[in-house]
Amino acid sequence: MEKISQSVVKKDHLPKITGRSCYVGDYVGDILVGKMLRSKYARAKVLSVKVPELPEGYYYVDRNDVPGDNNVNIVMDDTPVYAREIVEYIGEPIAMVCGPDEAVVKEILSKIEVEYEELEPLLDLRLATEAHFDYEYGKGDLEKAFAEADKVYVEEFETGYQDQAYIECQGMMAEPEADGRMFVHGSMQCAYYVHGAVARVLGCGPSGVHVLQDVTGGGFGGKEAFPSILGSQVAVAAKKAGKAVRCIFDRDEDLEFSSKRHPSLNTYKIAVKDGKITAMDIDVKFNGGAYTTLSAVVLQRGIIAASGVYNVPNLHVRGRALKTNSTPSGAYRGFGAPQTFFSVEMFMNHIAQDLGIDSIDFKLANVVKQGDGTSTSGIYHFPVPLVDMLNEVDAKTDLFKKHKEYSKPQTGRYRKGIGMSWYFHGAGFTGSGERDHIKAVAKLHKYPDGSVEVLACNGEIGQGLRTTFPKIVAHELNIPLEKVYYDHPDTARVPDSGPTVASRSLMVVGELLRRAAIKLRDVWVDGEDQIVTENFKEPDFMIPFYIDKFQGDAYPTYAWAVNAIEVEVDTYTGVTKIVNATGNFDVGTPIDWNIVMGQMEGGFLQGIGYTSTEKIYYDNKGRMRNTTFSDYLIPTSKDVVDLNCMLHVEKYPNGPYGAKGAGELPLVGAPGAFVEAVEMALGAGHKINHMPFNAEEVIKELSKEV
Amino acid sequence: MVNGYAPKCLQEALEIRAAHDVVPYAGGTDLMVENRPNVTYLFLNKIPELKQVVVDDNYIRIGSGVTFTEAIANENVPQLMKEAISRIAACAIRNAGTFGGNLGNGSAKADSVLIEFVSGAKLRLLSVKGERIVDVEKFYLGRKKLDLGSDEIIAEVLLPKTGLENYYYEKVGGRNALAISRVSFAGVFEEKDGKIVNIAAAFGAVADTVLRYRDIEAMLIGKTIEEAKAMKAEYIQAYSDRMVLTRGRVSAEYRKTVCMNLLGEFLSKFGI
Known part of the structure; x- marks a missing residue:
């Protein structure tokens, strides 16, 4: 193992394990408690709100109190801070009541009378027609390929919601400062996103605000954009009250009203000639919910991955994020790709079955290699290690033999299956975002005592940045790790190194820091106070990406993975036991072995939860029914006892020491492997094209005549 | 602040139960989560009489304050019961959760109660007025509905001594x-x-x-x-x-x- 990969004790280990870390809920003092007045209907006109007389020190805050613009800047600006006249989903915040005593705040809320005029909501993705975003791209000659095909297949795939289920619920706080600035802090991934949003809402300009990321108990994407909304809401309340206001969601509130993974409905049409895929025509629909929030970028990643890891010469993809009257969907680890990878992987299995060949062989015959074109007519510039990784998985699990054996007819109560999926995760922001929008800047501040502070804004959310950033810098400067530190970012004192998203922080910002460290090493003078700055530069080899045409290199490089999941299905109860789950992940050089393995195991398990137990139930009014963790079931360690992760290292020359994006990769492919395994266990003829696929789905499927 | 009484013996508990409007609290694994406002609890988890497993001529008598972890380790508790309660929640919950609480919660999902039904168990209920022995099937009247007087507490589960082997x-x-x-x-x-x-x-x-x-x-x-x-x-x-x-x-x-x-x-x- 390389020295940089050797594990160290995480810098935030001791404060977290001893309970000294300060989360947003831990601040004490003169802080008002904020609670939301939420819409009861999925779509309605708010005719009037009758607020009872408020006791001294209590405030009612709604859109009329917004000093600037009542729109939260995310990608677009359509998400209101507080609801406009028409509420668009159940739970949309109409107003906030805040005051010193939570019980009194709740009592006031219970006494507020809202008069609504109910409007017909749109809850079903299948009926949705209004597109937040509608993209289309392709290459080759689709018509010709379909005309010349041996066989053409069509199938529709459906995926469900998933909640991020971080340990710490959404929570933000705003404090007016003596100098007139608004200090906003809390649980978040992207301090500068919150900064920009709050400045606009308060109408005060960027210098009127600063934002600090408090210690954050998990994000997984769920704290990418949502804190911009909640941060704006508390900032408006703090402005009105002239006092600190804090709003922390209860668990049921968080499960129901914060953003979740987009459900999807994907129709695939595939042409096959001589055992090879010659064309794909793909229609992707994501349920965006009531407002656009992050749907544009989630959809982009989803449709770029829609053709999987296969070489498809003729391709057409249309993707839409559609409006429904439900909680706006948002970012969650994988960011649109898990939906389409599930679809394409399952479809490859179904086509192979029809062709009478083992699906692994069919996939091998079509897999991309270095130098092949990407879906967006870019190039896979670096080696594609999938075949080697597949062989490594086989060596560990006996995949090839079991795959054939379990495909034979089975009888008896318990039946076995094994599934395989392989996939990539485009490392970093999609397209030219890094170059055109983010323009990351990172700094190192060397103090006279020889200690070095990392100045960047990427948030520690458990993925280890407070440790791995300093590790890179200490390594390059050849000084002890104790001499380098990285605190939670405050926008008042750190540059904008970009958001903590897209598995980009370590690969992109980590590389900036490595280069900054080299610079600092060259100019280092003992005893002096020195600052060095490094700016993002796009690698030379990139084919420029045009988002209007979806043409060019969507990502500089890719992280790769192969998953195999073996199951035993109880045909009497529908319960699926995961006998073994093996994930082989290529994230380039691991900057810290333990941190990366923690990421891989956790993400893989989240992916398994996504496809098996994590189902959200709604009533016919659009109200979520399972709003507790005893009812929204994330997997426990007892659900996947034999979880194996391994690393295959294909270095990326432009990442620090060969590292590339790691965070999201492990979640993305579990559904394809799990559902294939279940399908195999149920026997030939059963075609599964939706998930999550839980025990009830197994029994339902078994009752079908095949 | 949680309001409640923490009696040291059974007699004291029964007197409090009769005199006040209290919610019996054993392991608290459900009540803590519910966190009901303005409730006075009767803490039964420190009462020695409720924490025993005894075998007499006819029954295996499991005290209502016996935790699942304790029962799993007890040689007198039938294997069928052990199998069911070892599947309850997770270790931490089994360390606190009790037979009395599982019954008192009035849920058809209670894992120990299923075994009591299939084995035809009886329950020993106590109040200051004396004792009542009822069949578990008659005690459970429906969801959250129990044949339990406002002055009574569940004292013991009486499982038949034989017949649960197969x-x-x-x-x-x-x-x-x-x-x-x-x-x-x-x-x-x-x-x-x-x-x-x-x-x-x-x-x-x-x-x-x-x-x-x-x-x-x-x-x-x-x-x-x-x-x-x-x-x-x-x-x-x-x-x-x-x-x-x-x-x-x-x-x-x-x-x-x-x-x-x-x-x-x-x-x-x-x-x-």
Whole structure:
């Protein structure tokens, strides 16, 4: 193992394990408690709100109190801070009541009378027609390929919601400062996103605000954009009250009203000639919910991955994020790709079955290699290690033999299956975002005592940045790790190194820091106070990406993975036991072995939860029914006892020491492997094209005549 | 601040229970989560009389304050009961959760209560006025409805000493730990001199209360295995006709299919 990969004790280990870390809920003092007045209907006109007389020190805050613009800047600006006249989903915040005593705040809320005029909501993705975003791209000659095909297949795939289920619920706080600035802090991934949003809402300009990321108990994407909304809401309340206001969601509130993974409905049409895929025509629909929030970028990643890891010469993809009257969907680890990878992987299995060949062989015959074109007519510039990784998985699990054996007819109560999926995760922001929008800047501040502070804004959310950033810098400067530190970012004192998203922080910002460290090493003078700055530069080899045409290199490089999941299905109860789950992940050089393995195991398990137990139930009014963790079931360690992760290292020359994006990769492919395994266990003829696929789905499927 | 009484002995607990409007609190694994406002608790977890497992001539008597972890480690607790309670939630909950609490919660999903139903257990209820022994089937009146006086506490579960050796048990939860039952099944079987002397089946988590039908069971009592085999289809059909299941987080259809599958498996296991 390389020295940089050797594990160290995480810098935030001791404060977290001893309970000294300060989360947003831990601040004490003169802080008002904020609670939301939420819409009861999925779509309605708010005719009037009758607020009872408020006791001294209590405030009612709604859109009329917004000093600037009542729109939260995310990608677009359509998400209101507080609801406009028409509420668009159940739970949309109409107003906030805040005051010193939570019980009194709740009592006031219970006494507020809202008069609504109910409007017909749109809850079903299948009926949705209004597109937040509608993209289309392709290459080759689709018509010709379909005309010349041996066989053409069509199938529709459906995926469900998933909640991020971080340990710490959404929570933000705003404090007016003596100098007139608004200090906003809390649980978040992207301090500068919150900064920009709050400045606009308060109408005060960027210098009127600063934002600090408090210690954050998990994000997984769920704290990418949502804190911009909640941060704006508390900032408006703090402005009105002239006092600190804090709003922390209860668990049921968080499960129901914060953003979740987009459900999807994907129709695939595939042409096959001589055992090879010659064309794909793909229609992707994501349920965006009531407002656009992050749907544009989630959809982009989803449709770029829609053709999987296969070489498809003729391709057409249309993707839409559609409006429904439900909680706006948002970012969650994988960011649109898990939906389409599930679809394409399952479809490859179904086509192979029809062709009478083992699906692994069919996939091998079509897999991309270095130098092949990407879906967006870019190039896979670096080696594609999938075949080697597949062989490594086989060596560990006996995949090839079991795959054939379990495909034979089975009888008896318990039946076995094994599934395989392989996939990539485009490392970093999609397209030219890094170059055109983010323009990351990172700094190192060397103090006279020889200690070095990392100045960047990427948030520690458990993925280890407070440790791995300093590790890179200490390594390059050849000084002890104790001499380098990285605190939670405050926008008042750190540059904008970009958001903590897209598995980009370590690969992109980590590389900036490595280069900054080299610079600092060259100019280092003992005893002096020195600052060095490094700016993002796009690698030379990139084919420029045009988002209007979806043409060019969507990502500089890719992280790769192969998953195999073996199951035993109880045909009497529908319960699926995961006998073994093996994930082989290529994230380039691991900057810290333990941190990366923690990421891989956790993400893989989240992916398994996504496809098996994590189902959200709604009533016919659009109200979520399972709003507790005893009812929204994330997997426990007892659900996947034999979880194996391994690393295959294909270095990326432009990442620090060969590292590339790691965070999201492990979640993305579990559904394809799990559902294939279940399908195999149920026997030939059963075609599964939706998930999550839980025990009830197994029994339902078994009752079908095949 | 939690308001409550923490009596040191049973008599004191009964007096408080009679004199005040209190919620009996044993392990607190449900009550802590509920966190009801303005409630006065009667803490029963420090009362030695409720924390014993004793065997007398007829019964294995499990104190209502005995935790699941304690019961799993106790040699007198029948294996069937151990199997069911070892599937409850997770270690931390089993360390605190009790038999009394599982009953007092009034849920058809309670894993220990299913075993009490199938074994025909009785409950010993106490108040300042004296004791009452009731069949668990009569104690459970419906969802959250119990035949428990406002002055009474659940003191003991009385399990029959014999007859639980041959059993079949399954719990179907949404996941492998920290899972509330979605369907649970327990069956016990006893044969003597070539004839069935007891065949009991109980279904948990599928309706407002645990389901057990003694009249259907009676169809097979006194029959030989061969006779029972011949009646198997009719027997299963009788259950299927009787069981009107409700929808929960899973559909009534799913519950029904699983119940019938497990009933059939129970019969097969004992040669029927």
